[in-house]
Amino acid sequence: xxxxxxxxxxxxxxxxxxxxxxxxxxxxxxxxxxxxxxxxxxxxxxxxxxxxxxxxxxxxxxxxxxxxxxxxxxxxxxxxxxxxxxxxxxxxxxxxxxxxxxxxxxxxxxxxxxxxxxxxxxxxxxxxxxxxxxxxxxxxxxxxxxxxxxxxxxxxxxxxxxxxxxxxxxxxxxxxxx
Amino acid sequence: xxxxxxxxxxxxxxxxxxxxxxxxxxxxxxxxxxxxxxxxxxxxxxxxxxxxxxxxxxxxxxxxxxxxxxxxxxxxxxxxxxxxxxxxxxxxxxxxxxxxxxxxxxxxxxxxxxxxxxxxxxxxxxxxxxxxxxxxxxxxxxxxxxxxxxxxxxxxxxxxxxxxxxxxxxxxxxxxxxxxxxxxxxxxxxxxxxxxxxxxxxxxxxxxxxxxxxxxxxxxxxxxxxxxxxxxxxxxxxxxxxxxxxxxxxxxxxxxxxxxxxxxxxxxxxxxxxxxxxxxxxxxxxxxxxxxxxxxxxxxxxxxxxxxxxxxxxxxxxxxxxxxxxxxxxxxxxxxxxxxxxxxxxxxxxxxxxxxxxxxxxxxxxxxxxxxxxxxxxxxxxxxxxxxxxxxxxxxxxxxxxxxxxxxxxxxxxxxxxxxxxxxxxxxxxxxxxxxxxxxxxxxxxxxxxxxxxxxxxxxxxxxxxxxxxxxxxxxxxxxxxxxxxxxxxxxxxxxxxxxxxxxxxxxxxxxxxxxxxxxxxxxxxxxxxxxxxxxxxxxxxxxxxxxxxxxxxxxxxxxxxxxxxxxxxxxxxxxx
Numbered sequence: 001x002x003x004x005x006x007x008x009x010x011x012x013x014x015x016x017x018x019x020x021x022x023x024x025x026x027x028x029x030x031x032x033x034x035x036x037x038x039x040x041x042x043x044x045x046x047x048x049x050x051x052x053x054x055x056x057x058x059x060x061x062x063x064x065x066x067x068x069x070x071x072x073x074x075x076x077x078x079x080x081x082x083x084x085x086x087x088x089x090x091x092x093x094x095x096x097x098x099x100x101x102x103x104x105x106x107x108x109x110x111x112x113x114x115x116x117x118x119x120x121x122x123x124x125x126x127x128x129x130x131x132x133x134x135x136x137x138x139x140x141x142x143x144x145x146x147x148x149x150x151x152x153x154x155x156x157x158x159x160x161x162x163x164x165x166x167x168x169x170x171x172x173x174x175x176x177x178x
Numbered sequence: 179x180x181x182x183x184x185x186x187x188x189x190x191x192x193x194x195x196x197x198x199x200x201x202x203x204x205x206x207x208x209x210x211x212x213x214x215x216x217x218x219x220x221x222x223x224x225x226x227x228x229x230x231x232x233x234x235x236x237x238x239x240x241x242x243x244x245x246x247x248x249x250x251x252x253x254x255x256x257x258x259x260x261x262x263x264x265x266x267x268x269x270x271x272x273x274x275x276x277x278x279x280x281x282x283x284x285x286x287x288x289x290x291x292x293x294x295x296x297x298x299x300x301x302x303x304x305x306x307x308x309x310x311x312x313x314x315x316x317x318x319x320x321x322x323x324x325x326x327x328x329x330x331x332x333x334x335x336x337x338x339x340x341x342x343x344x345x346x347x348x349x350x351x352x353x354x355x356x357x358x359x360x361x362x363x364x365x366x367x368x369x370x371x372x373x374x375x376x377x378x379x380x381x382x383x384x385x386x387x388x389x390x391x392x393x394x395x396x397x398x399x400x401x402x403x404x405x406x407x408x409x410x411x412x413x414x415x416x417x418x419x420x421x422x423x424x425x426x427x428x429x430x431x432x433x434x435x436x437x438x439x440x441x442x443x444x445x446x447x448x449x450x451x452x453x454x455x456x457x458x459x460x461x462x463x464x465x466x467x468x469x470x471x472x473x474x475x476x477x478x479x480x481x482x483x484x485x486x487x488x489x490x491x492x493x494x495x496x497x498x499x500x501x502x503x504x505x506x507x508x509x510x511x512x513x514x515x516x517x518x519x520x521x522x523x524x525x526x527x528x529x530x531x532x533x534x535x536x537x538x539x540x541x542x543x544x545x546x547x548x549x550x551x552x553x554x555x556x557x558x559x560x561x562x563x564x565x566x567x568x569x570x571x572x573x574x575x576x577x578x579x580x581x582x583x584x585x586x587x588x589x590x591x592x593x594x595x596x597x598x599x600x601x602x603x604x605x606x607x608x609x610x611x612x613x614x615x616x617x618x619x620x621x622x623x624x625x626x627x628x629x630x631x632x633x634x635x636x637x638x639x640x641x642x643x644x645x646x647x648x649x650x651x652x653x654x655x656x657x658x659x660x661x662x663x664x665x666x667x668x669x670x671x672x673x674x675x676x677x678x679x680x681x682x683x684x685x686x687x688x689x690x691x692x693x694x695x696x697x698x699x700x701x702x703x704x705x706x707x708x709x710x711x712x713x714x715x716x717x718x719x720x721x722x723x724x725x726x727x728x729x730x731x732x733x734x735x736x737x738x739x740x741x742x743x744x745x746x747x748x749x750x751x752x753x754x755x
C-alpha cells in the first residue's frame with residue numbers, strides 16, 4: 001500500500017488539458033485528408049483504392065461535368081488515397097477535429113470540365129487529365145509531331161475510335177489488290 | 179485446382195494415418211502450403227474422420243467454414259479446419275482441413291458435434307448462414323441470425339440477396355429460446371443485453387441457487403455485421419485489410435494480418451523478411467496495450483481501482499508507441515498483400531525503444547503491487563475453473579487455455595512472421611482459474627518486451643513490399659495468428675476480378691465463449707462478471723439483470739451496475755432485498 005501511495009504521489013496528474021490546450025500527435029499521424037484542386041486531374045485512382053467508398057466520382061454527361069467528392073463522414077483515415085495519387089493532390093494532415101453541425105459541412109467537392117469527342121460531339125473525358133497526359137509525353141521527350149498525333153487520337157471517344165478502326169480495317173480488307 | 183505444393187514430412191504422416199484407417203472414404207488430398215492440407219471425404223464419414231483427427235492425432239478445432247460452391251462444382255461444401263499439434267513441434271504440426279461436399283437438393287450433413295463438442299457453435303453458424311443442416315446437432319436454435327430474420331432465408335448463399343438488402347423483420351418480440359433449468363429454490367438471472375466493460379451486446383441468463391450459479395445460457399451475435407457478404411461483393415483484395423482490422427477494436431491488426439496471410443498462403447506469395455519483422459513489431463505492440471488493458475480490468479473487478487487507473491495510464495504509452503510506428507493509435511492500417519505500407523525509420527525506432535523502457539519499468543512496479551495485494555488471490559484463486567477435460571473438448575484458445583496448463587500458442591505451434599527467429603517463452607499456468615489466466619497475461623507482457631527489443635534492434639534490411647504478382651482464382655488457405663485473446667483464424671478462397679469468393683474470419687472469443695457456461699457453474703453470483711472478464715471477451719458487459727425467483731414465480735430486474743458493485747464490494751447482495 002505504501003508503495004502504491006508513493007507511486008500515486010510521484011505520478012501526480014496524468015490527465016491532459018485537452019481541449020483547453022492543444023493535443024500533440026506523432027509526426028506521421030494520419031488525420032483529415034486535405035485536397036488540392038490545382039494538382040488533381042480527376043483520374044479516379046483514389047476512388048478505386050478507397051476501402052470505405054468515402055471518395056466517389058460521378059459524371060453529368062448532359063452538362064459535361066465530372067464531380068469528384070470526398071465525404072469525411074465515411075473516411076477511415078487509412079491514407080490509401082494519398083498513396084495511390086499520381087499527382088500528390090491529396091495528403092493526410094495532422095488535423096483530427098472534424099465535428100460539424102451539418103452533414104454537408106463534411107463534404108469536399110470538385111467539378112471538372114469534360115472535353116467533347118471530335119467525331120460524335122459528346123462529352124467523354126476530363127480536359128485536365130487529357131492535358132496532363134500530353135504534358136507527360138512532352139516531358140518524356142516525345143517529338144512534337146508525335147505528340148500532335150497522340151492528341152488527335154486522345155480527343156476521340158473510345159466508341160468512335162473503335163468505329164474509325166473498323167472503317168480502316170474494312171478499307172484494308174476490301175480494297176482489291178492490283 | 180490447387181497448385182503443386184510439396185508437403186512437409188511431418189505432416190504427411192497424419193494424412194497417411196487417416197488414409198490407413200478410412201481408406202476409400204478419403205476422396206482427395208490437396209496441399210495448399212507445405213503445412214496445410216485439405217482432405218475431401220465422403221459426406222457420411224465426416225464425423226468419424228474429424229473425431230479421429232481431433233482426439234487421436236492431437237487436433238484442435240480452429241474453424242468450420244461453409245461455402246456455396248454450386249457455381250464451381252454444383253455442391254455446397256463444409257470445411258473443418260483442425261490444428262494438429264500432436265508432437266508440439268512446429269515442423270511437424272499441420273493445418274488439417276476435412277472437407278465434404280453437400281448436395282444442393284438435400285442440404286444436410288451428419289453433425290460432428292455429438293463426437294466433437296467444439297463444433298457446437300460452428301454448425302449452428304453454417305445452418306443459419308447457408309441453410310445446410312447438421313443432422314443430429316443437439317441445439318436447434320439460431321446462432322448468428324437475429325430472431326426477426328425470415329425462415330429459410332440464408333444470406334451467405336450466392337443467390338440469396340444483395341449485400342445491402344435487409345429483409346422486413348418478421349417479429350417485434352425476442353423469440354430466442356433460452357434453456358430452462360428448474361428446481362427447488364432456483365433463480366434465473368438474465369444478464370444483458372449490454373455489458374459495460376466492452377460496450378458490446380450479449381445476453382446472459384444465469385440460474386442461481388441461493389448465491390450459487392448452477393447453469394448459464396447466453397445469446398450473442400447482436401452485432402453481426404455481415405462483413406463476409408460485404409467483402410465478397412464490394413471490396414477488392416487490398417481493401418479487405420481495412421475491413422478485417424475493424425472486426426475488433428482491440429486486436430484489429432491481428433485480424434488484418436490473419437486475412438493477409440490467408441491470401442498470401444493461398445497464392446503462394448513470399449513476404450520479404452523486413453516486412454515480416456515490421457508485422458511482428460506491430461502485432462506485439464498491439465498485444466502490449468491489450469494485456470495491460472486486461473490487467474487493468476482485472477484490478478477494477480476485484481475492487482482495486484487505483485491499480486486500474488495506474489495501468490490505464492501506463493497503457494497510454496503503448497498507444498503512443500503505436501502512433502509513432504504507424505500514424506494511428508488504433509486501426510494501424512499498415513498491411514497490403516505482399517508486405518507492409520510503411521517502413522520503421524531509425525528515429526522512430528529509437529523513440530519507441532525509449533518509450534518501451536519506461537513502460538517496462540512502470541508495468542513492473544504495477545505488477546509487483548498487484549500480486550502483493552492480498553485481495554487478488556483472495557478473489558481469483560479457485561474461481562471460474564476451466565476444467566482440463568472441458569478445455570480439451572471445446573478448443574478454447576489463448577490465455578484462457580494456457581491458464582489450464584495446455585501449451586497452445588499459434589506463435590509457437592504454427593510460427594508466422596518473425597516468431598521463429600526471435601527467442602521468447604511460451605507461458606502457461608496450472609491453476610485453471612481466473613488467477614491463472616491473469617498471471618499468464620502478466621507474464622506474457624515481459625515476453626512482449628523481449629520480442630519487441632529483439633525485432634527492433636535486429637530488423638534485416640531490404641524491401642518491405644513485393645509487387646507484380648498475380649492472383650489465381652479458386653484457391654483456398656488458412657491464415658492464423660495468435661491475438662491477445664487467442665488464435666484468430668481466417669479461411670479464404672480467392673475468385674476472379676480482385677474479389678474473394680469466400681472469407682471466413684473467426685475471432686478468438688468465438689472459441690472461448692462456449693466453455694464459459696462450464697466456468698460459471700458452481701461459482702457465486704458475485705463472481706460472474708469477474709469470470710466473464712477473465713476470458714477478456716470481445717463483447718461488452720451487461721446493462722441490467724433480471725432475477726426470476728422460480729419459487730415465488732416473480733421476476734425482478736437489477737441494473738448491471740448493481741451486480742458489478744456487488745462483484746467489487748462483496749456485500750449487500752442485491753438478491754436479498
